[in-house]
Amino acid sequence: MKICFWVTDFLKAYAQLHTHQNVEEIVQKAVQRIQNYPRKYFWLSIFAYAILEFIAPMGFGKVSRFSRLNKEEAGFLLEKLQNTKTYWSRLILILCKSPVLCALDE
Amino acid sequence: MNDQKLKFDILVIGSGAGGALAAYGLQKQGFNVCMLEKGPWAKQNLKEVRAFTHYYKDQGLVGAFGNSFIGVPTGEVVGGTTKINSGTCFDTPKEIVDTWQKHYKMNIAYDELSPHFKTLRELLHISPVPTENMAKGNLFFQKGIEALGYKNHFPLHRAAKACTGSGRCCFICPKDAKQSTDVSIIPNFLKEGGTLFSQTEVTGIEEQKEGVRITCKTSALQAKKLIISAGSLSTPILIRKNKLGTHWKKAGLGLTIHPASKVFGEFLEPVYGWRGVPQALGFKHPNFPTLSFEGVFTPPALSGLVMPLEGKRLRGWLEKYDHVGSFGVMLKDTNTGWVRAFPGIGPLLHYSLHPNDFKNLIEGLRFIGLSYLASGAKRILLPISGIQNEFESFEALKQFNFSKMRPSQLYSMGFHPLGTCGMGRVVDSHLKLIGSNHIYVCDGSVVPTSLGVNPQITIMALALRLSNRFSKNS
Known part of the structure; x- marks a missing residue:
C-alpha cells in the first residue's frame, strides 16, 4: 500500500531526533513496517501521522507542520504529548514512533 | 493444504x-x-x-x-x-x-x-529457576524486599529444559x-x-x-x-x-486480563537485564493478596516502546539501558470486559480497571520502586504519565500522593486474556x-x-x- 507524504516526512523528522546515522535507511525500514501492518492499523497509522504532522503543532501554538519544526520545538511537542493524563495522544504517539524505534534496533 | x-x-x-x-x-x-x-x-x-x-x-x-x-x-x-x-x-x-x-x-x-x-x-x-540463571533485575528486587523485611520471595517455576538464560522468552x-x-x-x-x-x-x-x-x-x-x-x-x-x-x-x-505493569530501576553497577531468565522470581505481599509480583524485562530493541518517556529523558534512560533492571506486578482483576468484531473494523476489546484494582496496582508499583531504591537503585521510573514518574529518594516515593491519578495515566499490559x-x-x-x-x-x-x-x-x-x-x- 502506498504511503502518504506526511508519513515519510514525520518519520524522517522523528528519526533525526533520535539518531544522526542512516536516517534514510531507518525511514525506509519504518515505511516497510507500516506497509505490512494489518489493514486496520495501516489506516489508523495514516490518520495518526496526519494528526501529528498537521494538527498537533497547532495545538501547541505553532502554525507549522511537525517536520518543519526545529529540534527543540519538536522535542517539546513530543514530550507534551507523551505526558498527558488521557491516553489518546500517547497512543497516537506510540503508534507513530514505534516503526522508527523498531527500525533503529533492527 | x-x-x-x-x-x-x-x-x-x-x-x-x-x-x-x-x-x-x-x-x-x-x-x-x-x-x-x-x-x-x-x-x-x-x-x-x-x-x-x-x-x-x-x-x-x-x-x-x-x-x-x-x-x-x-x-x-x-x-x-x-x-x-x-x-x-x-x-x-x-x-x-x-x-x-x-x-x-x-x-x-x-x-x-x-x-x-x-x-x-x-x-x-517444569522446575524452579536456579538463582544463577536469574536476570539481575530479579536479584535486585530480592535484595530490596529483604531490606524492607520481607523474606517470602520464591523462585518461579518454569517450563524450560536446559535453559541457559538467553533472556528472550517472549521473543x-x-x-x-x-x-x-x-x-x-x-x-x-x-x-x-x-x-x-x-x-x-x-x-x-x-x-x-x-x-x-x-x-x-x-x-x-x-x-x-x-x-x-x-x-x-x-x-x-x-x-x-x-x-x-x-x-x-x-x-x-x-x-479478564490480569492487568500488569512494571517499574524500571537504574543501578550504579551494570545489570544487563537481558541476560538470564527475566521472569525468575515471585513474591506475594501480605497486604495485597490480589497482587502477584514477578520479574520481567524488555530487551533493548523494544525498550523505547515501553518507557513512558520521550525526547531527552527517553534517550537518557536508553543510553544507560545496560544499567537498568525491571520488575513487574500483576493483578487478579475484579472487572470484566468484552471482545467483539465489528463490520469494517474487526475485533475490538473493551476493559476498564476497577477503582480498587487501579489503587492496588499503583501501590504495587510503588512497592517495587521502594524495593529497588532500598536495594541501591540510583533512580526508578514508574509506568505513569502526567505526573512525576522518576524518583531518586525512597522517602519522596513513599510519601508521594497518587490519589489524584487516573487509570488513563497508567501504562499497563494484560498478558492473560x-x-x-x-x-x-x-x-x-x-x-x-x-x-x-x-x-x-x-x-x-x-x-x-x-x-x-x-x-x-x-x-x-x-x-x-x-x-x-x-x-x-x-
Missing part, C-alpha cells in the same frame, strides 16, 4: 496451551486428529523486533480500550501464546476451582485437575529451551500420527447432524467433533460469526458449547473467573481433562 476435502475424527483450531494438549491427548488415544493453526512455525534467531512483529497477533498492536489503554499481546504462531510467554507455571489454586464449584455451580472439582498437574510437570520439565527462545507446545507437545502429537496445518485460517464453521464442516481459504474439512482453541480473543469471534451453539451472543463477554466463553455462560462444565452436539472450546476463554496466577497450567489441565472425557464417552 491443497484444494480438497479432508475428513478427521476431531479437528482442533489452535495449537496453543489448550489446542495442543487436547489434540495430543486425543491422538494418543487413537483418534485421528487434525490441528489448524493460523500462524506459521517460528524461525529461531530472528531479532526481537522481527519476532515481535512476525509472531504476535496483529504485530503486537492489540489493546483494550476503556478507562485506560491496556496492551493485550497474544501469539499467532505454532505454539500459540505459549511460544511468546515467559513460561511461568502455577497449578490452579484450589480455592479458585472451589469458587467455580460453589458460587458458579460448575460441575468441576479440583481433584479432576490436580492429577494433570503432575503429568504436565513431567511433560513440560522466541533461541535454544528451544522454553517448553512451548511446539517444542514439548506438538512433535509428540505428530509422531503419534496427528496432522497439523499451519498458516491456515478458518473462514467458516458449520455444525451438521453428524459432525462439523470447517472451511479454510482453499479447503473444506469435516470431522465428527470440533475443539475450538483459538484463544480468548479469537474463539468468541469465531463462535459469534458462525452463530455456534445457543449461547453464541454471550461469547466475547467476561474478559481469559473468560470470553466462560464455563456456565457459553460452554458447560465439560467445555461443550451450550446447545451444540459436536463443538467444544478449550483455551483460556473457558476460565470463568480471573485466576490470579499465570494460566498456562490451568488451560492445559482443562485440555487433558477434556481429552480424557472423550475417551470415556467414545
Whole structure:
C-alpha cells in the first residue's frame, strides 16, 4: 500500500531526533513496517501521522507542520504529548514512533 | 493444504496451551486428529523486533480500550501464546476451582485437575529457576524486599529444559529451551500420527447432524467433533460469526486480563537485564493478596516502546539501558470486559480497571520502586504519565500522593486474556458449547473467573481433562 507524504516526512523528522546515522535507511525500514501492518492499523497509522504532522503543532501554538519544526520545538511537542493524563495522544504517539524505534534496533 | 476435502475424527483450531494438549491427548488415544493453526512455525534467531512483529497477533498492536489503554499481546504462531510467554507455571489454586464449584455451580472439582498437574510437570520439565540463571533485575528486587523485611520471595517455576538464560522468552527462545507446545507437545502429537496445518485460517464453521464442516481459504474439512482453541480473543469471534451453539451472543463477554505493569530501576553497577531468565522470581505481599509480583524485562530493541518517556529523558534512560533492571506486578482483576468484531473494523476489546484494582496496582508499583531504591537503585521510573514518574529518594516515593491519578495515566499490559466463553455462560462444565452436539472450546476463554496466577497450567489441565472425557464417552 502506498504511503502518504506526511508519513515519510514525520518519520524522517522523528528519526533525526533520535539518531544522526542512516536516517534514510531507518525511514525506509519504518515505511516497510507500516506497509505490512494489518489493514486496520495501516489506516489508523495514516490518520495518526496526519494528526501529528498537521494538527498537533497547532495545538501547541505553532502554525507549522511537525517536520518543519526545529529540534527543540519538536522535542517539546513530543514530550507534551507523551505526558498527558488521557491516553489518546500517547497512543497516537506510540503508534507513530514505534516503526522508527523498531527500525533503529533492527 | 491443497484444494480438497479432508475428513478427521476431531479437528482442533489452535495449537496453543489448550489446542495442543487436547489434540495430543486425543491422538494418543487413537483418534485421528487434525490441528489448524493460523500462524506459521517460528524461525529461531530472528531479532526481537522481527519476532515481535512476525509472531504476535496483529504485530503486537492489540489493546483494550476503556478507562485506560491496556496492551493485550497474544501469539499467532505454532505454539500459540505459549511460544511468546515467559513460561511461568502455577497449578490452579484450589480455592479458585472451589469458587467455580460453589458460587458458579460448575460441575468441576479440583481433584479432576490436580492429577494433570503432575503429568504436565513431567511433560513440560517444569522446575524452579536456579538463582544463577536469574536476570539481575530479579536479584535486585530480592535484595530490596529483604531490606524492607520481607523474606517470602520464591523462585518461579518454569517450563524450560536446559535453559541457559538467553533472556528472550517472549521473543522466541533461541535454544528451544522454553517448553512451548511446539517444542514439548506438538512433535509428540505428530509422531503419534496427528496432522497439523499451519498458516491456515478458518473462514467458516458449520455444525451438521453428524459432525462439523470447517472451511479454510482453499479447503473444506469435516470431522465428527470440533475443539475450538483459538484463544480468548479469537474463539468468541469465531463462535459469534458462525452463530455456534445457543449461547453464541454471550461469547466475547467476561474478559479478564490480569492487568500488569512494571517499574524500571537504574543501578550504579551494570545489570544487563537481558541476560538470564527475566521472569525468575515471585513474591506475594501480605497486604495485597490480589497482587502477584514477578520479574520481567524488555530487551533493548523494544525498550523505547515501553518507557513512558520521550525526547531527552527517553534517550537518557536508553543510553544507560545496560544499567537498568525491571520488575513487574500483576493483578487478579475484579472487572470484566468484552471482545467483539465489528463490520469494517474487526475485533475490538473493551476493559476498564476497577477503582480498587487501579489503587492496588499503583501501590504495587510503588512497592517495587521502594524495593529497588532500598536495594541501591540510583533512580526508578514508574509506568505513569502526567505526573512525576522518576524518583531518586525512597522517602519522596513513599510519601508521594497518587490519589489524584487516573487509570488513563497508567501504562499497563494484560498478558492473560481469559473468560470470553466462560464455563456456565457459553460452554458447560465439560467445555461443550451450550446447545451444540459436536463443538467444544478449550483455551483460556473457558476460565470463568480471573485466576490470579499465570494460566498456562490451568488451560492445559482443562485440555487433558477434556481429552480424557472423550475417551470415556467414545
